[in-house]
Amino acid sequence: MKIGLIGCGRMGGALIEGAITAGLVASSDVLLSSRSKESAQTLADKCGAVVAENNSQVARESDLVLLGCKPYQIIDILNEISAELPGDTCLVSVAAGITLQSMEGASPEGTRIIRAMPNTPSLIGMGATGISKGSHATDADIAIAQKLLGSVGIVLETREDQLDAVTGVSGSGPAYVYTFIEELAAQGVKEGLDADDALQLATQTVIGAARMVEQSPMSPAELRNQVTSPGGTTLAGLKALTDSGFEKSVATGVAAAAARSREIAAES
Numbered sequence: 404m405k406i407g408l409i410g411c412g413r414m415g416g417a418l419i420e421g422a423i424t425a426g427l428v429a430s431s432d433v434l435l436s437s438r439s440k441e442s443a444q445t446l447a448d449k450c451g452a453v454v455a456e457n458n459s460q461v462a463r464e465s466d467l468v469l470l471g472c473k474p475y476q477i478i479d480i481l482n483e484i485s486a487e488l489p490g491d492t493c494l495v496s497v498a499a500g501i502t503l504q505s506m507e508g509a510s511p512e513g514t515r516i517i518r519a520m521p522n523t524p525s526l527i528g529m530g531a532t533g534i535s536k537g538s539h540a541t542d543a544d545i546a547i548a549q550k551l552l553g554s555v556g557i558v559l560e561t562r563e564d565q566l567d568a569v570t571g572v573s574g575s576g577p578a579y580v581y582t583f584i585e586e587l588a589a590q591g592v593k594e595g596l597d598a599d600d601a602l603q604l605a606t607q608t609v610i611g612a613a614r615m616v617e618q619s620p621m622s623p624a625e626l627r628n629q630v631t632s633p634g635g636t637t638l639a640g641l642k643a644l645t646d647s648g649f650e651k652s653v654a655t656g657v658a659a660a661a662a663r664s665r666e667i668a669a670e671s
């Protein structure tokens with residue numbers, strides 16, 4: 404199978420590197436194109452893939468084309484490559500908010516399209532992705548997309564109308580977690596820790612707690628209870644967090660990202 408990537412940025416690059424590293428595709432069977440030759444060449448130097456002349460060559464010569472460009476570029480790129488698609492190509496888009504219907508409308512009749520919402524921990528094989536099937540895509544296409552995206556993390560198939568929620572939770576989620584780690588460490592410094600120590604402690608705490616949720620049979624609420632002694636420090640910390648709107652902040656953050664995803668869909 405030949406895989407093409409149009410748009411050699413962070414997300415597309417991570418997915419292609421993951422697929423090659425996992426042995427899903429040989430690097431010589433991966434074709435790359437980007438707006439600038441430099442981006443495509445930089446990725447090719449890292450993973451051994453081949454730089455194409457342009458987007459059209461990628462469309463012509465690939466069995467599966469991964470669209471790794473920004474949401475506002477997707478429809479223009481589909482218009483640019485449509486005439487070159489051989490007819491049995493499967494397209495996989497990672498663009499936030501760009502619906503299957505709008506992509507199908509800008510592609511030749513019958514084009515098989517999968518819409519995906521990955522996240523940047525895919526760069527280290529720890530991604531979380533939601534995927535949805537377009538009206539012409541087959542179960543075999545979903546299986547290939549599961550393998551491609553599964554080479555860099557977990558993949559859940561969802562309804563397309565759930566992808567805005569996926570974006571709010573896991574697509575944008577890493578940024579919320581980075582902010583949390585930053586704040587945890589910053590206050591640790593104010594409480595007397597050295598900056599390096601505070602960042603290490605905050606980071607390991609988030610990794611450890613996430614692993615506990617993943618590996619323990621207990622719910623997050625039960626795990627929280629285990630940390631919280633009556634009259635102790637955690638209770639004091641949790642009360643202050645709630646009083647200053649922590650849960651509400653997280654909820655409004657997720658809702659705003661999901662709403663923005665719906666807004667991009669309405670604009671496209």
Ligand SMILES: NC(=O)C1=CN([C@@H]2O[C@H](COP(=O)(O)OP(=O)(O)OC[C@H]3O[C@@H](n4cnc5c(N)ncnc54)[C@H](OP(=O)(O)O)[C@@H]3O)[C@@H](O)[C@H]2O)C=CC1
Pocket residue numbers: 409410411412413414415436437438439440441442443458471472473474476480497498499520521522523574575
């Ligand atoms: N970053 C994230 O956390 C996530 C991003 N996404 C989605 O992934 C997509 C890419 O985002 P991200 O990787 O962050 O962005 P980047 O800016 O890193 O990558 C976008 C790439 O598209 C290329 N590009 C622009 N115009 C064209 C064109 N006309 N033809 C071919 N390539 C083009 C750019 O090329 P060049 O470098 O040569 O200028 C760039 O490399 C977006 O649609 C986003 O919604 C989805 C989930 C998470």
Ligand SMILES: O=C(O)[C@@H]1CCC=N1
Pocket residue numbers: 499570574575
């Ligand atoms: O911010 C964005 O639009 C992209 C999509 C999800 C994460 N980053």
